[in-house]
Amino acid sequence: MSTIDLIVLGMLKDKAMGAYDIQKLVEYRNISKWVKISTPSIYKKTIQLEKKGLIKGKNIKEGNMPEKVVYTLTNDGEEEFKRLMLKISDEPINIFLNFNAVVVNLENLPENYQKECILKIEKNINILKGYLKTNIEEKKDNTEIPRTGMEVLNQQYVLSEAIEKWILELKEKLNF
Template identity: 25%
Template sequence: MEYFGRFSVGTLVTCRLTPLAISVLALLRERPMHPYEMYQLLVEREETRIVKVRPGSLYHAVERLASDELVVATGTEREGNRPERTTYELTDRGRAALRARIQELLAEPVNEFPIFPVALAESHNLTRDEVLEALARRRAGLEASVTELTDLLEVARRLEVAEAYWFQLDYLRAITTTELDWISRLITRIDSKDLTWPTP
């Protein structure tokens, strides 16, 4: 195995695995399938809550994985007048890369630089009323998300789906609820003038 500095070729591949690439490899670990089927499953399973998925980007991700020899095309099929669909399966290299990347992401906290803290840091450029109005809209969206996630969790429990397949939804609900509580307290403080607001 070739090495570049302290990183092996395998390590370099795992570092390039995007969230969408991880999802593709995980689907192919279940069984061989074509990209359109992958897209349908990601949408059906509500994976779009944790991974940004568009058909074009998914096809591109599969092509990249194939060029890195993490997946391999196993054949094509055609149904009626639909275009040919290429079926892919996971390689041993892909299976190892998937496992290594998941272990890395679980173990090492990463600052992903979300955009919301930037908006908070620069919100003093708006008037107090503009900030209150924007935060109220955000709070409503968060409340809707908590309700949706709670409903999904109830469905999973009712269907007796093993918790290991859906506990990421519980995590999303927990962090969304935490943000909702924080935003609500911030709105109260700004509205009551406990938090003094500067003039833009």
């Protein structure tokens, strides 16, 4: 089981919904910015979770819309949700930053390329920070967004600030 299982089970714990609705909620909450999750993986995961008996699908037809499957948590799904919450919260924390592959190899480049790489990373951190700031502002008064979801946005913003500060220190150390 993985974090995607926990995301899907958690959303279904909140309310019954179809895979498309889960995918839209993942997009709206920007979950894919901080957890590796894709649209196809959500559809695949709902099928897997249903086969395992953790969720149950029911065909629903609303008006002229085509039939869709709406999922709810089973009792086993409720237990698995709790188990995953405890298991994942007890795992060592890893922060994977893809740009660190660039940083560890900087010394293998001429100085002008080193600068260019650092400036690109800095630009992208600034873009991320701006995006997070806007997102937080837009969603801060929205009661549909869970308080803990907002806290993840705040966490990401704090991390982007820390990385921004680190880049400034790195540029000083490298005399850029």
